[in-house]
Amino acid sequence: MSQNNAMDRTIKDTSILEEYNINWTQKLGAGISGPVRVCVKKTTQERFALKILVDRPKARNEVRLHMLCAAHPNIVQIIDVYANSVQFPHESSPRARLLIVMEMMEGGELFHRISQHRHFTEKQASQVTKQIALAIKHCHSLNIAHRDLKPENLLFKDNSLDAPVKLCDFGFAKIDQGDLMTPQFTPYYVAPQVLEAQRRHQKEKFGIIPTSPTPYTYNKNCDLWSLGVIIYVMLCGYPPFYSKHHSRTIPKDMRKKIMTGSFEFPEEEWSQISEMAKDIVRKLLKVKPEERLTIEGVLDHPWLNSTEALDNILPSAQMMMDKAVVAGIQQAHAEQLANMRIQDLKVNLKPLNIVNNPILRKRKLLGTRPKDNVYIQDPENETEDSNVALEKLRDVIAQCILPQEGENEDEKLNEVVLEAWQYNKDCKLLRDTLQSFSWNGRGFSDKVDRLKLAEIVKQVIEEQTNSPEDSQLFRAVAQRWPSHRFPPTAHRILG
Known part of the structure; x- marks a missing residue:
């Protein structure tokens, strides 16, 4: 079987x-x-x-x-x-x-846990690393690459001091048969081989034929690179590879650092951290996979098996108590994952007159009727507020993609975003997105790339409804632009 x-x-x-x-x-x-x-x-x-x-x-x-x-x-x-x-x-x-x-994992995410322990020590970081490594080894023993190893996917069972940490979310996992080609990643934790795979895929997308006769692949070792980055962040509170410029794609300076393995151990945070810890980081962040520490090498490394006290208190806990620092690290995660969802859930909408055809709609409904007749409906008492919340998000998209007709367009955008935010404050993706666009709680401090904002807000809607956005968005935009003659930029969002 x-x-x-x-x-x-x-x-x-x-x-x-x-x-x-x-x-x-x-x-x-x-x-x-x-x-x-x-x-x-x-x-x-x-x-x-x-x-x-x-x-x-x-x-x-x-x-x-x-x-x-x-x-x-x-x-x-x-x-x-x-x-x-x-x-x-x-x-x-x-x-x-x-x-x-x-x-149920009651203990929360790795970064949150560290921020709650003001006396998080190097020994504790070593113990957490060993548990993560054991999870990776188990996956790799089954020839499975996780491909999205990051602190948000590492959860503690409960709030006790000796609670185990566990790996979750296999949304990007794949059987590694030596042919992993699809570049799935989160920017701060991406391995050089994954970036190279992405670069070649982009060239092929634009019709540039690769010089190599065989496709470029990467393997389970990308998880080990990510582990090295996680260890680095656990020890000092910031990533080894970063950029001064946030964007929805990896900036050139950050890409160059990753591709060349260029990172440092700044004296201020690393002076009290052991050489063993620095050694395991160096050996995991090797650009060439064949030079990188194997998972067996990680588990055998002296840092994970040391009898030394290693009771020095790490600066990471204090750093992670600053929500702005954590938000800065996690911001890139949300942005890149949103980018992935844009490609994965892209919908081609039918013309409005076809969508409104009752016969076609009825046929479509019959064609999608479930076979098992097991229906579960979300409680009705949530519907009214949810409807308003989604309409406010659609207003943001409409404001972003339709032609600007005056000098007060920035003020109008601030108004509709503020209303959307007031109805969707529990949405982490929306919060992270607004922060990345310099939202100060009342308006945008900097000029906004409206198309990018619209694309991500569309993904917020799809996350809230757990399904691709449909003709409701089309109708919401049509109400603001009655001629139905949408500008070219609108079609990028509407499909």
């Missing part, structure tokens, strides 16, 4: 509501695929995390690889998986989705 067939047998087609109660209002966080909610087992009252994905091959691959890796104490456990039809607010019909019940 193939792994795919084996996984399909573990997915339940009964309603999740037979075994769990879902708290639709309590959100634990937002991954690349949408918010993670809380559910409670009816028989035991035990709380679990619930991740909901649109049921498609990519989502099934994520579940399959996560399930393959989950039998390890340092990887978040999957408890149940359901294939149900779920209808969220603003959807005209239910959609087939996978509902993934996972163990």
Whole structure:
């Protein structure tokens, strides 16, 4: 039996509501695929995390690889998986989705945990590193590359001092057969080989034929590079590779540093950190994969097995107490992941007259009616506020992509963004996005790239609804531009 067939047998087609109660209002966080909610087992009252994905091959691959890796104490456990039809607010019909019940991780993300411990020591950093390395080794032993190793995907089981840290989110994971070509990454943690793969892909996209007769590939070693960056940040509180200029793509200066492996150990933060710690960082941040420390080499390294006290208090905890510092590090994550979602969820909208055709709409509805007849509908009492919140976001997009007609356009944009923010304050992606565009709480301090803002706000909508944005956005824009003759820039957003 193939792994795919084996996984399909573990997915339940009964309603999740037979075994769990879902708290639709309590959100634990937002991954690349949408918010993670809380559910409670009816028989035991035990709380679990619930991740909901649109049921498609990519989502099934994520579940399959996560399930393959989950039998390890340092990887978040999957408890149940359901294939149900779920209808969220603003959807005209239910959609087939996978509902993934996972163990609850009460201890929070790695950076948050460090910031809570003012006396975070080098020994503790070493112990955390060992647990992360064990999780990576387990994945690699199954020939699986995680490809998105970063602090946000490292969670503590609970708030106890000896709580284990666990790896989660296999949305970018892939079987490594020596042919990993799709450049999935988060900027601060990306390996040189992944950037080179991206560079070659971009050339091919524009019709430039590569000189090499075989495609450029990278392998599981990219996870080890990311581990080196995480260790560096844990020790001092800032990344080894950075740029003075934030953007939605990696700036040239930052790219050059990564490609050449150029980083330093500034005396102010690193003077009290052991040479063993610096050594493991150096050996992990080697540009050439063959020179990089293997996962076995990491686990055998003296820093992870030292009998020395290593009780020096690290500067990272103090640095991470400054929310601006943490936001600066995580900002690049949100921006690049949003960029990935733009490509992944790009929708080609039909003309307005076709969308409004009741016969075609009815046929479309019948064609997408779920086969299992298991329907789950988000509680109606959320609908009114959610509708308003989404309309405010669509107003931002409309203001961004339609022709500017006066001297007060910046003020108008500030007004619609402020209204959208007031209705969507719990959205981390929107908060990170506005910060990256110099939002000060009342307006933008700098000139805004309106198209980029519109693209990311569209992804915010898709994250909130857990589905691609549809004709509602088209209609929202049409109300502001009745002629329906949209400028070329609008089509980039509307599809």
